[in-house]
Amino acid sequence: MNKKALLEAALFVSDKPLSVQSLTRITKIPETEIGKMLDEIADDTENEDRGVELIETPVGFEMRIKPEYRDNVAELAPFSDLSEGMMRTLAIVAVRQPVKQSVIVRYQGNKAYGYIASLEEKGLVKTEKSGRTKIIMTTPDFEKYFGKSSVEVKKTLEEKL
Template identity: 35%
Template sequence: MSKRGRGSRDERERKAIKLIEAALYVSGRPLDLKTLGSVSGLRSKRTLTKLIKQLKENYANRESAIEIVELEDGRYVMQLKTEYTAKVRKLAVRPLLTTGPLKTLSYIAFRQPVSQSQVVAVRGTHAYAHIKELERMGLIQRKKEGRESIITTTEFFSDYFGLSRHLPKLKEQLKKILFGKEDSKLTP
């Protein structure tokens, strides 16, 4: 290959990396290879994966507070590293949830599948309003089992917070975020 051809390819790859980075930044949610390929103009999954890996390494090498994570389903998300979240949370334009609904959501995420009556018993009667709000936002879902409603988080919940969709893995991630270790015991 001529220098000119290689230089042209290198330039296209640099531009593609910038477009991938921009897409991950702007979306604020996990993106699949098809979407990233469409944005970057790349058709080859191999090339796309190689460039995403380079971008991930760039962030890791400069010890950035931001990381690019590959989720177990093959999607990628740009997110703030967990160790910085608590320190800058107050600077967010508008929090997704106020403290009460967030605590209710945390309890549901840890205990799922969990009955609505158990959530209300632990969180109080105000949890009914929290559950309605969380369901309206698409973060949880309720299913009737006899006379009881069973609550679980949704795929949107996992995507929004950059967590696994696989329940055991999700619970481990939550423990690591809250307790800083993977073998912590959950307490009510």
């Protein structure tokens, strides 16, 4: 079995970023080999005319649709690149914005930090420092991502809370 292909498949099918430790556990590939393979996959997706890219988030690695292709394929799998936890976090932000990070953590637990970082990486939310916490709100890309007005998106997300 091709180890690099297995690693790429694991990243592709996952609905959340995967840490090197998780990838080792899932694929049984030694940690020492995974780093090199991740670099190769990143180079492959960056240098070739590919529709996906490998990105590193604060909580791990993930494959995602390149921004220039996202609008063209969004209707095929809406929200598929957002985990359930990320969707819940995004719903809280959309409904209650601007909202303190501490409020989201109260609802979502400590995983909220990773969800917020991933959503910020995707350009769906922005954060502003406010004392010891952050204030989180949606971005213009949020509305573009969902292909609906913010009022429609907010109504849909309120139902998921």
